[in-house]
Amino acid sequence: MTILSSLGRASRSAPLASKLLLLGTLSGGSLVAYSDSNKKEDQQQQKKKKKVVVLGTGWAGISFLKDLDISSYDVQVVSPQNYFAFTPLLPSVTCGTVEARSIVESVRNITKKKNGEIELWEADCVKIDPTNNKVHCQPVFKDDPEASQEFSLEYDYLIIAVGAQVNTFGTPGVLENCHFLKEVEDAQRIRRGVIDCFEKALLPGLTEEQRRTKLHFVIVGGGPTGVEFAAELHDFIEEDITKIYPSVKELVKITLIQSGDHILNSFDERISSFAEQKFLRDGIDVLMGMRVMSVSDKDISVKIKSSAEVVSLPHGLILWSTGVGTRPVISDLMEQVGQGGRRVLATNEWLQVKGCENVYAVGDCASIAQRKIMGDIANIFKAADVDNSGTLTEDELQDVVEDINVRYPQVELYLKSKHVRSIKDLLTDSEGNPKKEVDIKAFESALSGVDSQMKSLPATAQVAAQQGSYLAKCFNKMEHCKEHPEGPKRFRTGGHHQFRPFQYKHFGQFAPLGGDQAAAELPGDWVSAGRSTQWLWYSVYASKQVSWRTRALVVSDWTRRYIFGRDSSRI
């Protein structure tokens, strides 16, 4: 069967001539006949299968591929990388706490255990054509004329999971003179860059001032990435570098520039101030309320917001880690589907791109444009008022409460903020007793505040992974749910939605702060910081690894660091 199945595969991708050649090498005629009939069956099978094209192998793309039942779809993946990277550990790679190879896993390896085969092409998607259901791709091998021919793929369903790119906010000189931390290669480049700074600072013939400049590390952006890099760098210098570069120890300086008033401002206040105090003790300079005006190869020019004064800081290395920007292929698609001018693709609650039904977008490149409950309020009332009485009884309301909760996730957040348990608790008279019946006015005014709770989800790995996984599950039950829809009521058109909308579940977030201390914000408003949190971090990050291989490697890297320290060879 191996020869036959490999023939089958070859015949799908190779032109007729070589197919004949291959068949010609088989000696037995009956074997050829068998192969032919087998092929026909295969082709019929193929015809039935819908073509799914996935763009990208980051958190969203991989979660989708991992959870998708590949046997029922013909899956093609286009990604400039043939691996998945565990990006939350990228800051650890910059200083060698963890090796780059330990946080990546081959995509083919992840998907090979599945009952089916995916096709993966190392290419960039350069154009999405939703009108013709096609994507145009450019292989990454630019220096090989044969292997860099543009090709196009047709799809029945397209999953866009290309992620975001760096956002320079148009600041001049950033692209040329700053490091970024989005890809594994970036982390490797930073690692070499940091060691280079130390080697440069030791060279003969430099002035003390020049040495200080080479050893001034600047981080722009006080989000989790910037803060974790500052912490890693501080540890690397304190624990390892000073032992082998003792003569320049005193010249090192780390500066963190933040435009807001606090670092880690997506976290709880207690965590922000814990981090700021820790950095103060560690000697990391945190400059808040600053805006970067421009960057050159020598200096970074910063405006102090309060005084409008502009100061210039000489630097040895800059990490730019502020926000996310849009990839050109996404901007182009947004123009085509009438979403021009937006920062990310807008999808509905089922992650379908608005304007094209068979295109889905997940992860950092997309954002869910939630439907306002106020826009549908009349329809909801009408659908609920089964007896057309103009008022809703308690029973009539009870029948739609669940559907409303599922269809409009902001309702749950609103109820939480009001400290009540159900919509029914909002419909009370002036004395606080539940009303027996409500008319449309009372219904509308009770729910009028709900839409204020609409929040767009952060651009994190957690969101992307949950979206990919959600979408795969929808795809797995696509046929079944066509007949047996499981979603909430369609208040406007009647019937039910095919699936329940995507709902994000926040499991908390970590901020490692160096010196074996971390801060964590966990569900239920639970905040913790310190050494024990670092151990929690270790266990969560080890358990979240995508394969046993990376899990073993990451844990052995951590152990290696404890025993031998971090390596500072310039490779």
Next chain:
Amino acid sequence: MTILSSLGRASRSAPLASKLLLLGTLSGGSLVAYSDSNKKEDQQQQKKKKKVVVLGTGWAGISFLKDLDISSYDVQVVSPQNYFAFTPLLPSVTCGTVEARSIVESVRNITKKKNGEIELWEADCVKIDPTNNKVHCQPVFKDDPEASQEFSLEYDYLIIAVGAQVNTFGTPGVLENCHFLKEVEDAQRIRRGVIDCFEKALLPGLTEEQRRTKLHFVIVGGGPTGVEFAAELHDFIEEDITKIYPSVKELVKITLIQSGDHILNSFDERISSFAEQKFLRDGIDVLMGMRVMSVSDKDISVKIKSSAEVVSLPHGLILWSTGVGTRPVISDLMEQVGQGGRRVLATNEWLQVKGCENVYAVGDCASIAQRKIMGDIANIFKAADVDNSGTLTEDELQDVVEDINVRYPQVELYLKSKHVRSIKDLLTDSEGNPKKEVDIKAFESALSGVDSQMKSLPATAQVAAQQGSYLAKCFNKMEHCKEHPEGPKRFRTGGHHQFRPFQYKHFGQFAPLGGDQAAAELPGDWVSAGRSTQWLWYSVYASKQVSWRTRALVVSDWTRRYIFGRDSSRI
């Protein structure tokens, strides 16, 4: 003392102004005074110390630094790399059996345990000026104007250990289109290159022929490096790649091109033929008696020596691993010291470069030009003939035998080839009985064959490491041996040589052949091949690691490969 010693260091490298600034920051006057007197002592110490400049941190350079008593010299090291690489494991890095980081160790880490401090500069030596005892160096940071200023260093002793570079034998297109395997970066590039070949072969739109070309791996050179790479590549493909690229499995081909009649021709014949048979079974094409005429990005053009026919082979990737060439800085030095036209620097038996007494050369960049015993035969006879009788008695001969053996290492090899134990056994009459006395003619004719045993040492890690270590030991006893020379008699000028000449001790050599089999040639004409030899290889290579860190990492890499296989992510 830490502040003071760091001040001391700073004052050596920084100009006067910053020195005053630094001293100004110390508050107590007495402390300053103490520091001053301390500094004077330091300076006197410095004056006494001779300046040793070491070029290169490969096998020879690192062995020298490891064994040198740094407290008695002022050591400065110039190397384009701040690490030492365990080069015999480079072929394992090309396919991910071992990670690059596992075979490198920071030079500063290796030397920091010593009682003293070395200065290391990441720079290339661009010119050696033996007339003025200076070397001119260019930092490796070409894109940083401040940190790429050329600087020069003065030396009392210079140790040249820069190694060799690739030798293309002037074959057109080799530099542009081939991979090499001398540095860690080369191995990393090959690893990416191999994975790229597979990714390219899968792209849509390629013909079967093009796919075959992409997956044709060519190795030029049947020495240990080429053979080991072929074996590694074969294992990688068989054990890992075929699992995740099943559709192109049948298209892969490995070809090894060797100009001689056998591969591994520096090994015992039994090993050569074992390797050839193993490769035959593995499906690795070994083309012998071939000469590469030219290389393009698509083809390699090869001349079959026996028929003078030229054939052209399309390729996906080529590794060029044939012989070693001369670095430009060495060619330039050879011109200066009257050694122009040679391939490597000639040294005497004490590793001193011929023509400059305080310059030493070790490792692949040098070769010992052994002194012929026949050139000194009259002087030896004269020195031995104490009573000036014109003949040597048994006792007179006995007195010089040891000195001759030590001074002319070829004697030992010659005696071995003649199956006799001593020079005296060569001086027999026609009946085979030892002569009582010999005249100069008989003495000359008995030793006339000795010089035929002069052999230049191979360009291996083993030779380089022994030379570096030997030289360090000479340096450690430099002062002592000036008064108490320990070398053999000077037959021409009288007295004794300061040191015994360098003598190479061969500990055998390995050739890993893939599939967990290896071949080994061990001292005493002992040859072994197979699985047990592979385990011997594992233990020898683990024990030879330069630090406990690399030892632990290499062993854990081997284990990881057994459990999880090799990773094929393209990073």
